[in-house]
Amino acid sequence: MSAPHVAVDLGASSGRVVTGRLEDGQLYTEEIARFPNGPVPVPTARGERLHWDVLSLYSGILAGLRAAGGAASVGVDSWAVDYGLLDADGELVGNPVHYRDARTDGVAERVFEHVPAEELYAVNGLQVQPFNTLFQLVAAAGSSHLDSARDLLLLPDLIGHWLTGERVAELTNASTTGLVDAGTRDWSRRCLDLLRERYGVPAGDLLPGIVAPGTVVGSLGPAAGPASGAPLVAVGSHDTASAVAAVPASTPSFAYISSGTWSLVGVELDAPVRTEEGREENFTNELGVDGTVRYLRNVTGLWLLQESLRVWRERGREVDLDDLLERAAHVPALACVVDVDDPRFRPPGDMPARIAEFAAETGQRPPETGAEVARCVFDSLALAYRSAVSRVAELSGAGVDVVHVVGGGARNTLLCRLTAEATGLPVVAGPAEATAVGNLLVQARAVGGLRGDLWGLRRVVADSFEVRTYRPEGGTAEWEAAARRLA
Numbered sequence: 001m002s003a004p005h006v007a008v009d010l011g012a013s014s015g016r017v018v019t020g021r022l023e024d025g026q027l028y029t030e031e032i033a034r035f036p037n038g039p040v041p042v043p044t045a046r047g048e049r050l051h052w053d054v055l056s057l058y059s060g061i062l063a064g065l066r067a068a069g070g071a072a073s074v075g076v077d078s079w080a081v082d083y084g085l086l087d088a089d090g091e092l093v094g095n096p097v098h099y100r101d102a103r104t105d106g107v108a109e110r111v112f113e114h115v116p117a118e119e120l121y122a123v124n125g126l127q128v129q130p131f132n133t134l135f136q137l138v139a140a141a142g143s144s145h146l147d148s149a150r151d152l153l154l155l156p157d158l159i160g161h162w163l164t165g166e167r168v169a170e171l172t173n174a175s176t177t178g179l180v181d182a183g184t185r186d187w188s189r190r191c192l193d194l195l196r197e198r199y200g201v202p203a204g205d206l207l208p209g210i211v212a213p214g215t216v217v218g219s220l221g222p223a224a225g226p227a228s229g230a231p232l233v234a235v236g237s238h239d240t241a242s243a244v245a246a247v248p249a250s251t252p253s254f255a256y257i258s259s260g261t262w263s264l265v266g267v268e269l270d271a272p273v274r275t276e277e278g279r280e281e282n283f284t285n286e287l288g289v290d291g292t293v294r295y296l297r298n299v300t301g302l303w304l305l306q307e308s309l310r311v312w313r314e315r316g317r318e319v320d321l322d323d324l325l326e327r328a329a330h331v332p333a334l335a336c337v338v339d340v341d342d343p344r345f346r347p348p349g350d351m352p353a354r355i356a357e358f359a360a361e362t363g364q365r366p367p368e369t370g371a372e373v374a375r376c377v378f379d380s381l382a383l384a385y386r387s388a389v390s391r392v393a394e395l396s397g398a399g400v401d402v403v404h405v406v407g408g409g410a411r412n413t414l415l416c417r418l419t420a421e422a423t424g425l426p427v428v429a430g431p432a433e434a435t436a437v438g439n440l441l442v443q444a445r446a447v448g449g450l451r452g453d454l455w456g457l458r459r460v461v462a463d464s465f466e467v468r469t470y471r472p473e474g475g476t477a478e479w480e481a482a483a484r485r486l487a
Contacts (some may be wrong), residue, residue, distance in 0.1 A: 003070035005449065006032075006227065007439035008061050008159065009239065010078035012261045013037055013306065015057050017064025018433070020440035022449055026464040027263055027440065029433060032068045035060030039098045039348060046143075050098035050348075052185035054155070058162060066225035072225060073443040074163070074220060076156040077242045077435060078177035081133045084158040085149035085206075093145045096155065099131035102224060103139040111138055114198055118279060123190050124175075125182035125272045125285030127298060134178030134191060141199040152206035156237035162230055164218035167208040170234040172241035174210050175287035179203065182272040182285045182293070213241065213289045214446045234340055235442040236289045240264045240296075242438030243406050245289040245454065246431065248462035254398040255389045257419070258434070259409025261303045263381065265388035266296025267398040279396045289442060295396050297388040300340040302409060304377045307351040312370065319370060327371035328378065329414050335480045336364045336376045340384050362485065382418035383482055389423050403427045406434035420470040422479045430467035431477040437461060 004019035017033040037057060058082075067073070085093040096389055097103065108128055111120075117128065126132060140146045154173045161167050169229050174180050174187075179195075181188040187207060195201040211217065215234045222228045236242040241307040258264040272285035286294045311344040312319050338345075338358045345354060352373050356366035359376075367373045385403075393400045403425050409415055412431040420427040431437055441457045444450040450460070 003072045003230075004068065005440045005443045006065065006068050006071040006074045006230075007235075007436040007443070008064070008074065008076040009439060010057060010076070010155065010159075011037065012079055012240065015060055016436065017061065017068060018436040018440070019068050020437070020444070022224045022444055022460075025460060027437065027460055028464070029436060033060065033064030035064075039100060040095070042095075047101075048103040049103065051095040052082065052098055052155075054092070054096055054158070055303050057066055058159060062223055062225070063157060067218075070228045071220075071227040071230040072449060073139050073231050073233050073447045074224075075233045075237075075443040076159045077235055077237045077425040077439050078155045078159075078173075080173055080238045080240075081129075081131055081136065083133060083136075083152050083154050085145055086151040086153065088150045093149055097136065099136075102347065104130045104135045107135040107139050111135065115194055118276060120178070120191070121279040122274055123181055124178050126178050127282040127284035129298060132176070132178040134195070137195055137201045137203060138199050141201050142455075148202065149206055151208070152203065153208070154237070157208070160217055160232055160234070163220050165221065166215055166218040166232075168211045168215075168234060169208050170237040171210050171212050171287050172236045172289070173238040175285075176197045177237055177269055179207070180210070180287070182274065182287065185287060188414065193201055200314045213237070213442055216446055233443040233446045234438045238286065239435045240286070240294065242436075242442070243279045243290050243434040244268065244438070245442060245457060246434040246438035246461050247404045247406055248428070248431070248458055248465065248467060249402075250458070250462070253400075253401045255392065255400045255403045257385055257403060257409070259301055259405055259407045259412075259415070261301055261306060263299040263301035263385070263409070264294070264296050265299055265385055266294050266329060266392050267396055267400065269293045269295050269396060269398065273396050275395065277482070281391060281395070283392065283395060289438070292454070295392060297392065298380070299384045299388055300345055301381065304340060304345055304351050304355070305374060308370075308373055308377070311352060313352050315482060324370055324374050325412065325414055328374040328485045331375035333370050333373070334379050334478055336367050337380045337383055337482050337486060338376060339486055340377075340380050341361065364485075378412075378415045378418055379482070381415060382422040383479060383486070385419050386422040386479055387475075389425070391466050400425065405429045406431060408432055416468070416470050420472045421474065422476065424472050424476050426472070427470040429470065431461065431465040437465070
């Protein structure tokens with residue numbers, strides 16, 4: 001049997017190593033390894049910092065590669081914006097800081113005092129997120145770590161460097177930093193000059209050259225065991241880029257929701273949309289596979305439920321997720337809704353208490369049981385999806401006939417049904433493992449194991465994985481009323 005392609009897929013709560021084999025036009029996947037991930041609070045002279053335990057992640061990756069055996073190719077994807085710093089000896093300068101760390105609080109507002117938000121948006125096309133890499137670098141200005149750095153590598157590129165010795169910046173992830181010109185698809189001189197001249201951050205000297213997804217970066221070294229010598233392919237290394245590449249659509253008139261800890265809701269375009277209206281509504285242009293643009297809104301996703309489950313379990317209350325979802329389906333619809341993007345929900349903490357606080361502030365009865373909290377989260381997410389799908393279609397001019405849900409949320413029957421009802425559009429759910437699938441297919445094409453354009457890759461997805469369609473029932477009047485409640 002020929003060696004498989006191997007996807008390293010790093011998420012905010014866990015990492016995985018997944019193999020993929022192509023046979024008769026179908027992709028067969030197998031999860032080989034899974035390892036935990038999460039923020040680690042560490043006391044420092046500047047106060048407590050949230051870090052990623054990237055060395056533990058790397059150890060899990062190496063174990064997974066060895067378990068996979070030989071590899072036809074390897075690709076790495078992860079969440080966006082976070083980075084590692086290397087010194088002159090190539091040593092890691094501290095563990096990467098977690099994007100939910102409070103060090104960037106208020107930084108965006110300080111930056112906009114020197115360069116208008118609309119001027120930056122005209123260049124990078126990015127929504128304002130306090131954790132964008134540009135703002136992280138401003139927050140880190142003057143720190144000993146940054147002062148001693150000679151290279152800055154985004155997380156998947158850092159892992160790739162350790163595997164191969166090569167230093168690159170893959171385009172789809174680079175485009176989330178705020179440092180890339182969305183039109184030229186290269187580092188923005190305007191943004192790099194801003195960092196150097198205003199904040200003394202020599203980002204232009206730290207950043208490697210940008211490569212497109214599908215580029216063969218180098219060969220894996222001996223640490224990868226049986227996979228050593230395999231080509232490392234720069235896939236869509238932003239996990240959403242890989243997930244959207246695996247949307248099993250057959251026509252361009254679709255919206256997508258990449259549903260996990262975050263929910264990325266948008267459409268696929270040929271060129272960025274950098275209008276003032278889009279900027280005011282916080283829509284973003286992230287670059288995708290094969291020259292595409294992911295025009296989307298970043299919506300807080302299942303994070304609210306994940307944190308609620310963590311808090312309950314820490315308090316000794318074991319919760320069976322399947323049972324919770326079953327009970328949530330029987331809670332009255334739209335009894336309580338929250339703005340999932342309210343800043344109070346961003347950091348880790350007691351999410352049920354924060355939801356109750358928001359409900360009380362808006363004149364609603366706070367949810368009391370676990371099922372009521374879960375139903376509030378799902379109703380609120382569907383309401384946020386409704387708004388994002390409607391506005392992204394209007395702002396981009398793209399026609400939307402169907403919504404594709406990929407990622408872990410595709411398994412959530414209740415959330416998918418509510419999304420169909422809220423949007424008034426059919427929802428096609430699956431594959432749940434879209435990120436790994438997109439990663440694997442881009443690899444396979446790069447090393448000659450598969451041919452075709454992006455739509456050809458999507459045909460393989462459609463032929464390989466079962467999906468489930470949810471059709472809207474009834475009107476959307478109740479959802480409109482709930483939206484007015486939040487407004």
